[in-house]
Amino acid sequence: MKNTFLVAALTVVAFTNSAFAQDNISVVGSSSVMPLMEVFGETYQKTHPEVFIEVQGPGSSAGIRAAKNQSADIGMASRELASSEEESDLHNKVIARDGIAVVVNPSNSVKSLTAQQIHDIYAGEIKNWKEVGGADKPIVPVTRDTASGTRGAFEEIMMLTKELNGIKVTAITQHAQVTNGNGHSKTMAAQNPFAISYISLGSVDSSVTPVQVNGTAATVENVKNGSYKVARPFQVLYKGTPNTRTQKFLDWMFTSEAQKIVAEGGYISIK
Known part of the structure; x- marks a missing residue:
């Protein structure tokens, strides 16, 4: 009787554990892509409770390495x-784009x-x-x-880094004023007629004027068609053939549901 009870109990435990077991998908890389990927993961898990998506953001280079050595299922790079x-067997796909607008005060005569x-x-x-055609x-x-x-x-885009004693450091002048967010950066240009700043394209409004760069306007359309170069891709990477659960998550990133999340997050969808 005791043995029968023990077998039954173990069977229940095994069934319970299997019922609540989750398949992990590890995603590692860009800290810029991470907030979007976290929302992707949370949304995907609502309809796929059997999957747990773990996201870490040590940086793009780390994400590329993780995809190459397969220490993560998916790498992220911005x-x-x-x-x-x-x-040859390292695959990368763009899941979104992020445009960066270079902005000035609306009173500034320099528009390009x-x-x-x-x-x-x-x-x-x-x-x-x-020196660039504006006021003195x-x-x-x-x-x-x-x-x-x-x-x-x-x-990176404007090649504003340099090497110092073998270490890559910023080449931005120490005289630049430093802000701690998109909103503050925009306010600085909006309030100072002689300022120049850069902000996410989705944050541009009438308080600032985005300048053309190399003759191309900072617009969503121009980022999508690749003519506006002050933009970065949000990419996922994987090596070889992903396992089934990872492939399903990758495929979901290109659905209308996922791309709606991209747009709502202030990024540029690929569809």
């Missing part, structure tokens, strides 16, 4: 891969800049608006704090 990082001019302004090499007034560059993913992308 930049293009370097040629040295590419492998080249990427080189923007670089030179933030590097402290161009210091007066008259000092330029006040505004940048984000060093923890900002937007700043990291802006530095």
